Amino acid sequence: MSDYVSMWKDLGMDLENHDLLCQVLPTAVGDVFLSQENRPKAMDFWDLVISEVHGIRPAELIKEQEKGRKVFGTFCVYVPDEVVIAANGIVTGLCGGSQFWVPDGEKVLPKSTCPLVKASVGARLGRTCPFFRIADMYVGETTCDAKKKAYEILGEDVPMHIMDVPQMKRTKDIVKWKEEIADFAKVVEEFTGNAITPEKLSEAIHIVNEKRKAMQRVYDCRKSECLPISGRDVLLMTQISFFDDPVRCAEMCNRLADELEQRIKDGVSVVKEGTKRILVTGTPMAVPNWKLHNIIETSGGAVVCEEMCTGTRYFENFVDESKTTLDEQFMALSERYMKTNCACFTPNTGRIDDLLRMVKEYKIDGVIDCSLKFCCLYDTEKYSVSRALKEAGIPVLSLETDYADTDAEQLRTRIGAFIEMLND
Amino acid sequence: MSDYVSMWKDLGMDLENHDLLCQVLPTAVGDVFLSQENRPKAMDFWDLVISEVHGIRPAELIKEQEKGRKVFGTFCVYVPDEVVIAANGIVTGLCGGSQFWVPDGEKVLPKSTCPLVKASVGARLGRTCPFFRIADMYVGETTCDAKKKAYEILGEDVPMHIMDVPQMKRTKDIVKWKEEIADFAKVVEEFTGNAITPEKLSEAIHIVNEKRKAMQRVYDCRKSECLPISGRDVLLMTQISFFDDPVRCAEMCNRLADELEQRIKDGVSVVKEGTKRILVTGTPMAVPNWKLHNIIETSGGAVVCEEMCTGTRYFENFVDESKTTLDEQFMALSERYMKTNCACFTPNTGRIDDLLRMVKEYKIDGVIDCSLKFCCLYDTEKYSVSRALKEAGIPVLSLETDYADTDAEQLRTRIGAFIEMLND
Numbered sequence: 001m002s003d004y005v006s007m008w009k010d011l012g013m014d015l016e017n018h019d020l021l022c023q024v025l026p027t028a029v030g031d032v033f034l035s036q037e038n039r040p041k042a043m044d045f046w047d048l049v050i051s052e053v054h055g056i057r058p059a060e061l062i063k064e065q066e067k068g069r070k071v072f073g074t075f076c077v078y079v080p081d082e083v084v085i086a087a088n089g090i091v092t093g094l095c096g097g098s099q100f101w102v103p104d105g106e107k108v109l110p111k112s113t114c115p116l117v118k119a120s121v122g123a124r125l126g127r128t129c130p131f132f133r134i135a136d137m138y139v140g141e142t143t144c145d146a147k148k149k150a151y152e153i154l155g156e157d158v159p160m161h162i163m164d165v166p167q168m169k170r171t172k173d174i175v176k177w178k179e180e181i182a183d184f185a186k187v188v189e190e191f192t193g194n195a196i197t198p199e200k201l202s203e204a205i206h207i208v209n210e211k212r213k214a215m216q217r218v219y220d221c222r223k224s225e226c227l228p229i230s231g232r233d234v235l236l237m238t239q240i241s242f243f244d245d246p247v248r249c250a251e252m253c254n255r256l257a258d259e260l261e262q263r264i265k266d267g268v269s270v271v272k273e274g275t276k277r278i279l280v281t282g283t284p285m286a287v288p289n290w291k292l293h294n295i296i297e298t299s300g301g302a303v304v305c306e307e308m309c310t311g312t313r314y315f316e317n318f319v320d321e322s323k324t325t326l327d328e329q330f331m332a333l334s335e336r337y338m339k340t341n342c343a344c345f346t347p348n349t350g351r352i353d354d355l356l357r358m359v360k361e362y363k364i365d366g367v368i369d370c371s372l373k374f375c376c377l378y379d380t381e382k383y384s385v386s387r388a389l390k391e392a393g394i395p396v397l398s399l400e401t402d403y404a405d406t407d408a409e410q411l412r413t414r415i416g417a418f419i420e421m422l423n424d
Numbered sequence: 425m426s427d428y429v430s431m432w433k434d435l436g437m438d439l440e441n442h443d444l445l446c447q448v449l450p451t452a453v454g455d456v457f458l459s460q461e462n463r464p465k466a467m468d469f470w471d472l473v474i475s476e477v478h479g480i481r482p483a484e485l486i487k488e489q490e491k492g493r494k495v496f497g498t499f500c501v502y503v504p505d506e507v508v509i510a511a512n513g514i515v516t517g518l519c520g521g522s523q524f525w526v527p528d529g530e531k532v533l534p535k536s537t538c539p540l541v542k543a544s545v546g547a548r549l550g551r552t553c554p555f556f557r558i559a560d561m562y563v564g565e566t567t568c569d570a571k572k573k574a575y576e577i578l579g580e581d582v583p584m585h586i587m588d589v590p591q592m593k594r595t596k597d598i599v600k601w602k603e604e605i606a607d608f609a610k611v612v613e614e615f616t617g618n619a620i621t622p623e624k625l626s627e628a629i630h631i632v633n634e635k636r637k638a639m640q641r642v643y644d645c646r647k648s649e650c651l652p653i654s655g656r657d658v659l660l661m662t663q664i665s666f667f668d669d670p671v672r673c674a675e676m677c678n679r680l681a682d683e684l685e686q687r688i689k690d691g692v693s694v695v696k697e698g699t700k701r702i703l704v705t706g707t708p709m710a711v712p713n714w715k716l717h718n719i720i721e722t723s724g725g726a727v728v729c730e731e732m733c734t735g736t737r738y739f740e741n742f743v744d745e746s747k748t749t750l751d752e753q754f755m756a757l758s759e760r761y762m763k764t765n766c767a768c769f770t771p772n773t774g775r776i777d778d779l780l781r782m783v784k785e786y787k788i789d790g791v792i793d794c795s796l797k798f799c800c801l802y803d804t805e806k807y808s809v810s811r812a813l814k815e816a817g818i819p820v821l822s823l824e825t826d827y828a829d830t831d832a833e834q835l836r837t838r839i840g841a842f843i844e845m846l847n848d
Contacts, residue, residue, distance in 0.1 A: 108807055109804060109807070110800070110803040110804060110806070112536070112797070112798055112800070112803065113800060113803075113804070142591035142592070142770060144569055145568055145569045145768075145800040145801050145804075146800050146804070148591060148770045149767070149770065149800065149801060149804035149805065150804065151770065152770055152771050152772075152804075152808065153804075153807060153808075155771075162592065162770060164590060164591050164592045164597065165591075166588060167566035167572060167588050167589075167591070168566070168586065168588045172603070173588070176600065179596070343573070344569075346566060346572045346573065346575065346576055346586060347576050347579075348576075373536070374536055374798070374800070376534070376536070376537060376569040376570050376573065376798070376800070377569050377573060379534040379536065379537075380533060380534060380537070380569075380570070380573035380574065380576075380577075381573065382534070383532055383533075383577060384576065384577075
């Protein structure tokens with residue numbers, strides 16, 4: 001990635017420290033992805049992107065900024081990309097998935113904060129992530145205690161807009177979220193200098209729906225008994241989709257889905273027949289957090305679905321494209337987003353409904369419910385998730401982990417035993 | 425407390441386990457309170473109440489229930505008592521402040537949940553607290569991740585109403601909270617069978633304001649250089665105020681304030697001249713959590729103010745009594761409650777303003793910012809609290825603790841060193 005050094009320098013990054021990250025990433029990519037056999041050819045796109053993850057896309061974003069476009073950094077699947085796109089803005093994900101960033105986060109946050117939040121804050125404050133340097137505006141939301149309070153600290157360093165996510169899902173809460181979206185639209189209009197018209201918003205809604213449909217197509221292929229792609233590869237695709245241009249993302253996902261559908265017709269599977277099919281649920285896995293998938297898939301299991309923000313919660317449910325006024329469109333957006341079943345809501349029984357449905361759709365043999373340490377929300381929901389799955393006769397393994405490697409062997413032992421139990 | 429055994433039996437309590445709690449409490453009360461010299465005589469009321477804390481008030485509540493009145497159990501200073509009182513209902517606090525209840529809470533909640541929430545859930549599920557048996561309805565709120573999710577589990581066992589607290593404090597959020605209060609009023613009317621009229625609500629607002637004024641009077645006495653009461657004694661008064669009848673509470677607080685005002689005139693202090701004056705801020709201290717106050721006041725300091733829910737956040741700010749329609753009254757309630765500066769809001773700069781004001785009002789020498797373990801909200805705010813106090817030249821000690829005694833010596837060392845530093 002050395003071609004990008006001057007760009008990183010211009011971004012005010014800590015080059016010396018960033019070099020350390022650049023040194024370890026290729027090994028991780030090689031170990032987790034390139035070592036796999038019989039991968040879909042269409043993964044070449046994501047292999048390229050991840051090999052220069054701090055170069056290719058950042059360079060594109062800077063080029064667009066030079067044309068006057070604004071980049072909005074987001075941390076949550078609840079922030080509606082459509083609004084930004086309608087104002088000719090660009091959205092990029094900002095979540096941090098590496099232990100590398102955690103120590104810098106711990107300089108300002110309590111150690112007992114989830115690693116995702118610590119890494120995100122650390123990536124900004126340590127100046128070791130170009131996306132965190134490039135974003136013109138950060139968009140936060142009140143989804144969990146840790147993010148909500150961390151944004152106050154981040155907000156001292158960058159322009160920050162906070163959206164207040166209702167904590168329940170009654171009719172009035174959906175209206176409330178619509179109003180937050182309308183307020184956000186005003187902020188985006190002012191910040192970009194571009195008006196959001198019903199036509200522009202309609203176009204943006206269509207773009208993001210097409211991206212969702214393309215991702216759903218890839219996921220649909222995983223429902224086949226003949227499994228044409230590994231969980232690791234789909235996870236990488238999903239993770240990168242938060243950073244990519246949405247039109248290209250849809251194009252690449254559709255290209256991959258074409259190949260996967262052909263593979264299914266041809267009976268090409270990436271795993272041996274009878275490999276146990278695992279659904280992973282819980283907290284998001286930000287780039288480059290591939291730990292759990294890698295352990296599962298090198299312990300005799302195959303991950304065929306992720307009920308998580310870096311998974312089905314990101315692309316399931318479409319926005320109604322039939323609305324023609326901004327007011328109706330904002331409501332359509334609210335209705336779609338409020339269908340996402342995050343543990344920040346109370347109650348969140350919809351997540352259990354989703355899980356039971358997905359267990360059938362994806363022909364799941366066992367569920368691994370894994371949360372990042374100190375994620376109170378998903379950690380507490382393990383109680384009801386595990387009970388509901390057991391009542392439905394689905395084996396479930398509840399785990400917690402962080403970004404450090406120290407628990408890898410312990411996880412491998414527990415996951416190995418779980419898959420062995422499924423094989424019995 | 426053996427006179428109450430048949431009552432506890434009727435409440436379906438686990439008598440054997442509860443006995444263990446009854447055995448240790450008198451020693452704790454003796455050590456922390458009765459060992460103090462020169463206490464105000466008016467503390468006799470709270471000494472009596474705490475000596476039979478699971479007897480006297482529970483018996484009263486049951487008597488009122490027999491007359492047809494309903495008891496509402498609450499966990500947060502954001503739930504407006506006025507609405508319940510207007511419908512002839514009774515409010516009782518439900519928070520648990522003892523390690524005794526934690527293991528029962530950990531049966532259903534993650535270990536990395538704050539002890540207050542684990543103890544509250546454990547007190548209910550372990551059937552070892554009469555208040556948790558007596559309450560006809562529980563009122564929860566979406567203030568923190570841990571409580572929000574714990575209520576889902578509690579709600580399987582008891583009738584539960586959740587109020588959605590906005591996470592910000594913009595004008596529209598105050599309107600939103602007003603609407604939550606109005607909805608809550610409907611629930612209370614239905615549950616009690618009593619209509620809430622403007623007259624009834626006006627009376628209830630007055631009752632609770634009078635209670636607040638009486639508590640404020642006691643706190644005002646602590647502003648005197650001649651300190652007429654210990655922090656432990658005021659903490660006990662405040663803790664019990666969550667459980668007591670509000671009219672009697674006001675009467676007893678006023679009786680105490682009369683005595684304290686006289687003491688100030690007479691120059692009667694409970695501490696030696698020059699004793700360092702400590703403000704304690706952070707997470708609430710539920711009965712019987714007296715750990716921190718006890719350590720501070722047996723290490724040469726005097727606690728003269730608590731900027732916490734079991735402190736100033738409970739009684740500061742009055743509800744406007746001039747409103748005559750329910751709609752206006754609900755708005756007046758919302759405006760008053762939204763002045764309370766809880767760390768669940770973002771931003772929460774009002775808390776820092778409060779702290780800087782109180783440091784002056786109470787003539788503070790040093791601030792101890794102490795949160796319960798795994799309270800992400802207050803833990804994260806330590807960063808900005810500590811910075812603001814240091815900028816203002818106020819020494820601050822940041823701590824975290826839980827209900828176990830294992831860290832008592834370590835806390836004593838750190839607090840002792842802090843007070844010694846103040847004395848230098």
